[in-house]
Amino acid sequence: MRHHYALAWEVARRNGHLAFELDDNSQVGELRRVAVAMAAKLGFDETTRGRVALVATELGSNLVRYANRGRVLLAAVESTPGKLAVEMLSLDHGPGIADLSACMADGHSTGGTSGTGLGAVRRLSDEFDIHSSVPSGTVILARLTTRPAPPPSGPFVVGAVALALPGETACGDGWSVRQGEAGTAVLLADGLGHGWEAAQATSLALATFETAPFDDSRAMLQKIHQALRTSRGAAVALAQLDPAGTHVRFAGVGNIAGRLISGLVDRSLLSQHGTAGLRLGSLHVVDCDWPAHAVLVMHSDGLFSRWKLEGAADILQHHPGLIAAWLMREYCRGRDDASVVVVKRRDV
Template identity: 50%
Template sequence: MEVISGGFHAVFPMEDGSRVGEARRHAAQLALDCGLDETEAGRLALVVTELGNNLARHAVRGRLLLSPRPALGEVDVIALDEGPGIANLERSLVDGFSTAGTPGTGLGAVRRLARQFDIHSSVPGGTVVLARVGAGPGPQEGHAICVGAVAIAAPGERVCGDGWAFALQGDVAALLVADGLGHGPDAAEAAAAAIEAFMEDPLASPRVLLAHIHQRLRSTRGAAVMLLQADVASGTVRSAGAGNVMARLVSGTSDRALLSQHGTAGIAVRTPEEQCIAWPEHALLVVSTDGIETRWPPTVLAPLLGRDPTLAAAVLVRDHCRGRDDATVAVLRRKD
């Protein structure tokens, strides 16, 4: 079984080139935290520099998001912007292409330097770039499901009160998303306690896990939680939740919400109930905390159904974040 969890993404607005150095220094610390060797740390610095400079020079409201994944020996780098978009994506990945008189090696270099790379762009909506840098074998091999998540802290906070974790085993994947009440350190403590309880037996039924997490969170301020277990072989999703963490099954032809009962884990939860529904073949499972608007149109994810799930999560954070609370989106899908 492979367990994937991550801290939140530190956000660096790229209003001008001076912010690139700040992001690069933070990336250097993440490289140490994740055990990257000198070569990989150098690759990470170059990726952050290239993407940061591209955002500062060309983008509308460009932001770099950086997150460590120490257990996987890698660092996530995400570049977001709100325009103008890239009209010829294939050409933009060729060295020497430039629209601003620069050498034009940015995106091509990033793709070579990263262990995993993906990009989505629309005109005039904007661009999302994902680059993972690390020296390990790479996650999610040997499993039928791939996953991704983006989490950012509330404005002005140094920690995120949301938490997320995946467990992968062959045809089955389990997911927990927890939203500690409020935000700041106490909320983060509650979310961390939920993840710790989940990790003890992540492939147990969601109903059993919800009851277990409820007991473990009694010494905290409590959290809203959503638990999912997706099974490719049976084509089903089982779920149980308490509070306002939302879950949706979204594809080009369907959009269905998964039910969550009233209550707060650690404070008051009725006897946990479990739902089991069919999982359409091409549907994404999307779980988000209340820092994300709930009524986003499913069409925004249509171009991303077969892509790295982190891209879908990043697009929702970019376009539908409320901007006043912690915000998390976690996504999983079948592999092609």
């Protein structure tokens, strides 16, 4: 299916990723055109649009030639506060890269492309990360923005993936993150059902959150509940992190789960039953310590709840956006909108 540029922009602006299944060279051209159109919508200059085109071509061509069931996810994301980037996530199910260091050498061709290779994808990108295992497959993150890119700021790094139900043009899941002196606040919302009405409910939840992200958790969820009364409703979860990154406050309603996970810790953060906008009971707020080296994961019920890291514990050492993409590749149900948000300390 071809993506209309204006529609593609609307979906991406709502925090959803566009999915490009790649098994033919003609689909690589479509990925490149939409990525460049997105960069133009963001106001990127000609040089940056050229970098976007090269990265899209290399990632897409690599999947067509070598991957089993490969696709690229495309979105406009906030890479640093106030700075937008085009994000491309390449996911495949094998065969994996046996010699990753050789493939990452600049100029190493992935077979008949422009000869740039994954090393040049890394050089052209402002943020880049890769994880590969044999025979499971490879996940790559590439973010591009206008240069010079601002230095990283804030104590946390955040990554997320949101995908619409296959066949839908709008994603009913969405997320927002705000960082400030009071800490960092993350909201994940899953509009009831799917399609545009679900997306509208999620947009209302995100807009309400963004007016006062550091309000008391119960008060914020009550505000969202009131704002969604004219909508079909949504599951929502709010995580507020202290500036030092040592404490988490979590509250949610509906089928959104949270976990603090590391090599030593695996703690679930549970939402209560209900739906914001329809039925909201007495809210329960979880206050807990954030263990050293732990990563916060929040996801909708579009992902299987009993996911695990067996055989890929090292994934937690990577960029949160890559972790989110890996979880989506491994555990997406494929029968509903799906979203996952990952937060980790910048120094972990």
